[in-house]
Amino acid sequence: MPTRAYATHSATTPLVPFSIERREPQARDVEIQIQYCGVCHSDLHYARNEWGFTSYPLVPGHEMLGRVTRVGKDVTRFAVGDLAAVGCLVDSCRTCPSCAQHLEQFCLNGPVFSYNGPDAHLGGMTFGGYSEKVVVDEAFTLRVPKNLDPARAAPLLCAGITTYSPLRKWGAGQGKKVGIVGLGGLGHMGVKFAHAFGAHTVLFTTSESKIADGRRLGADEVVISKDAEQMAAHAGSFDMILDTVSADHDLNALLGLLKLDATLVLVGAPPDPQPVRALNLLLPRRQLAGSLIGGIAETQEMLDFCGKHDVVCDIELIRMDQINEAYERMLKSDVKYRFVIDISTL
Ligand code: NAP
Numbered sequence: 619m620p621t622r623a624y625a626t627h628s629a630t631t632p633l634v635p636f637s638i639e640r641r642e643p644q645a646r647d648v649e650i651q652i653q654y655c656g657v658c659h660s661d662l663h664y665a666r667n668e669w670g671f672t673s674y675p676l677v678p679g680h681e682m683l684g685r686v687t688r689v690g691k692d693v694t695r696f697a698v699g700d701l702a703a704v705g706c707l708v709d710s711c712r713t714c715p716s717c718a719q720h721l722e723q724f725c726l727n728g729p730v731f732s733y734n735g736p737d738a739h740l741g742g743m744t745f746g747g748y749s750e751k752v753v754v755d756e757a758f759t760l761r762v763p764k765n766l767d768p769a770r771a772a773p774l775l776c777a778g779i780t781t782y783s784p785l786r787k788w789g790a791g792q793g794k795k796v797g798i799v800g801l802g803g804l805g806h807m808g809v810k811f812a813h814a815f816g817a818h819t820v821l822f823t824t825s826e827s828k829i830a831d832g833r834r835l836g837a838d839e840v841v842i843s844k845d846a847e848q849m850a851a852h853a854g855s856f857d858m859i860l861d862t863v864s865a866d867h868d869l870n871a872l873l874g875l876l877k878l879d880a881t882l883v884l885v886g887a888p889p890d891p892q893p894v895r896a897l898n899l900l901l902p903r904r905q906l907a908g909s910l911i912g913g914i915a916e917t918q919e920m921l922d923f924c925g926k927h928d929v930v931c932d933i934e935l936i937r938m939d940q941i942n943e944a945y946e947r948m949l950k951s952d953v954k955y956r957f958v959i960d961i962s963t964l
C-alpha cells in the first residue's frame with residue numbers, strides 16, 4: 619500500500635516528501651500508525667552516507683511509536699488500538715547462535731535493520747519511521763508502558779536501549795564510578811540510566827551551557843572534557859566510561875581516566891578512525907569495547923524498567939518539515955536532548 623514518508627535521494631540533498639510502498643499485513647504482522655519518531659544521529663550519518671553503505675532513496679527513523687491499526691490472523695500479543703513501538707530491528711534469522719541468545723542485533727545471517735536493510739517481503743531496502751505507517755512482524759514489535767508520555771518514550775527505542783544495554787552488561791550500579799561522554803540523545807539517557815542504577819555518574823561534555831542540565835538529568839559531577847586540569851583530576855578512577863560522541867575526539871584522554879581492568883565502551887560511531895595509543899591500554903591493563911543497540915527481549919526489559927521508574931527522554935517536538943534544520947542543529951550539538959517528529963504533521 620502506498621505510504622507517505624520523507625526521504626533523501628543522495629548524500630548532499632535534503633529530505634523531501636516521498637511515497638513508499640508498505641506490505642499488506644501478513645499473518646504475523648502488526649500495522650502501526652506512527653505518531654512519533656525520534657531523530658537519531660545515525661539517521662544523519664546514513665542520510666549523508668558518512669559510513670559509506672547507504673542505499674537511496676533512504677527513509678530514516680528507528681524510534682517509532684504509535685497505535686496498532688491492523689493485525690494479521692496469527693498475532694497474539696497486540697490488538698487494534700494498542701500502543702506499540704518499533705526500534706532499529708525488524709527481522710533476523712531467529713535460529714543462529716546470536717538469535718538464540720536474544721542478541722538479534724548480532725544475527726550471524728544479518729539482522730534486518732528498520733531502514734537501509736534488505737526487505738525480504740517487497741525486495742529493495744526497508745524504509746524507516748519518517749513515515750505514516752509501518753508493518754512489522756509482532757516478534758519485533760515492542761509494548762509501551764501506558765504511564766509513559768508517548769512522544770517522550772519514542773527515543774527509548776534507540777537512545778534508550780543503546781545506553782541501557784552496555785550499562786547493564788558492564789555492571790554500572792552501586793559503588794561504581796561511571797562516565798558518560800557527550801550530552802546528546804544517547805548521552806542524556808546514559809546519564810539517566812547510570813543514575814537510576816545507582817552508579818556515581820560523571821558527565822563529560824564539551825558544552826559549558828549543558829552543565830546545569832547534566833546535573834538535573836542525574837550526573838553527580840560534570841567535567842568539561844576540553845579542560846585538561848578537570849580531566850587530570852579524574853585520572854585512573856573510573857570503572858566504566860560510555861562514549862556516545864558522534865565525531866572525532868580524543869579516546870586516549872578518556873582511556874587515561876580508567877582504573878585497572880576498567881572499560882571504555884564506544885557506542886558513538888564517528889565515521890573516521892579514532893587513534894588509540896597502545897600504552898594507554900597496557901598501563902594499567904584497560905579495555906576498549908563497543909556495543910550496538912540491544913536485542914528485542916532486552917529492549918522490552920528496558921521499556922518495562924522505564925515504565926516502572928518513570929524514565930523518559932527530554933525532547934523537542936518538531937514538525938516533519940523541520941527535519942533538515944534539526945539535522946543542522948544536531949551537528950552543532952544543539953539538541954535538548956532528542957528531536958522527535960510529530961508524524962501527524964507529515
Ligand atoms: P547527538 O544527539 O548528536 O549527540 C552527540 C553528542 O556528542 C553531542 O551532543 C555532543 O555532546 C558530543 N559531541 C559532538 N561532537 C563532538 C566532538 N567533536 N567532540 C566531543 N564531543 C562531541 O547524537 P546521538 O543521536 O546521541 O548519537 C551519538 C552517536 O552514537 C552517533 O555517532 C550515532 O550514530 C551513534 N549511535 C550508535 C548506536 C549504537 O548502537 N552503537 C545507536 C545509536 C546511535 P556535548 O555537547 O555534551 O559535548
Ligand code: ZN
Nearest residue numbers: 658660776777
Ligand atoms: Zn539510533
Ligand code: ZN
Nearest residue numbers: 711714717725
Ligand atoms: Zn540470527
